[in-house]
Amino acid sequence: MAGPVRVQVVDPSAYTPPYDRALCAALAAAGAEVELVTSHFAYGAVAPADGYEVCELFYRHAAGPPGSRRRLALKLAQHGPDMLRYRRHARAADVVHFQWLSVQPADVHLLPRGRPLVLTAHDVLPREPRAGQLAAQRRLYERMDAVVVHSRAGRNRLTRTLGVEPERVHVIAHGAFTHLVEMAGQRPLPPDLGAVRGPVVLFFGLMRPYKGIEVLLAAWDGVRDALTAEDGPPELWLVGRPRMELAPLRAATPEGVRWVTRFLPDAEVGAFFRRADLVVLPYLEIDQSGVLATALAFGSPLLLSDVGGFGEVAAEGAAELVSPGDPAALHDAIVGLLSDRARRDDLASGAARAAAGPYSWSGVARRTLALYESLR
Secondary structure (H helix, E strand, O other): OOOOOEEEEEOOOOOOHHHHHHHHHHHHHOOOEEEEEEOOOOOOOOOOOOOOEEEEOOOOOOOOOOOOHHHHHHHHHHHHHHHHHHHHHHHHOOEEEEOOOOOHHHHHHHOOOOOOEEEEOOOOOOOOOOOOHHHHHHHHHHHOOEEEEOOHHHHHHHHHHOOOOHHHEEEOOOOOOHHHHHHOOOOOOOHHHHOOOOOEEEEEOOEOHHHOHHHHHHHHOOHHHHOOOOOOOOEEEEEOOEOOOOHHHHHOOOOOEEEEOOOOOHHHHHHHHHHOOEEEEOOOOOOOOHHHHHHHHOOOOEEEEOOOOHHHHHOOOOEEEEOOOOHHHHHHHHHHHHOOHHHHHHHHHHHHHHHHOOOOHHHHHHHHHHHHHHHO
């Protein structure tokens, strides 16, 4: 009888440590021998390894501030040699499961050989593709024995747009980040935010153009005039590290908006989600979202754009949907939900059920291990 599957989960640039580490812990708890192969996460602390090994094989000589041009250039210079070094390291695995491969034209030639290869398509298609990147992404998918997507919408997009064979594309949900709930309370809100008594609407995560922040700001205009709050006027909190130019948006910010433009370590996340009366993700396009997975874990009422896999979360009773890019519809939905505590409670209960059910990490691990076994 074959022993436990030996899997290496690979995220060279440590793009998604919360996902990587939650997946590794769940796979290990389900009986797999797991090694996370990644690089040092330069932005802050990460969750400790829980039942799995960690090898920081990539970019050991990268220097400079996170996100800086110098650091990026050094990583690019090391990428090829590190991928070749990883090819040798991968001989110890039964299955290699990549989370990200960001240098697609080179990566397709540098993949390990003689082992089943799996790639999770966190971004099904490049969001802001460079010349030739879409074709390189297609070639990379073709080299994989299996591709994991987080929603049925993502599967349809991958098979119809890029022509990946449907039998190689597997839908496995993005687990709810319940480990963050266990850390909640480690660090309170900053004093100025902790003093707020009125309702709070939270937008959280990396600030990027596709996330519809300008739509949310337009929708927020007039929200305060439409509501009467006993404890104080409502506020919109925009929280996360910017990856876009914010000056034009900040110049046009309506009343009642607070910006927290920095990376938040795990120990701070819980205070924001527990304080929020409503979490709003007005994305213009997406497959699935780690921020959404965080909100599910905290049982947060959700208001989402009807894009990608968000509708599948709403079908679990965890969210209300609005059309993407429609400030008037978003405005009305925000006002309606802030005015209806019972409806928010229903959505919160739906989020908690989803986190314990179809978006639980135990379920994710079972489906992922079944996929691995089918490839051995």
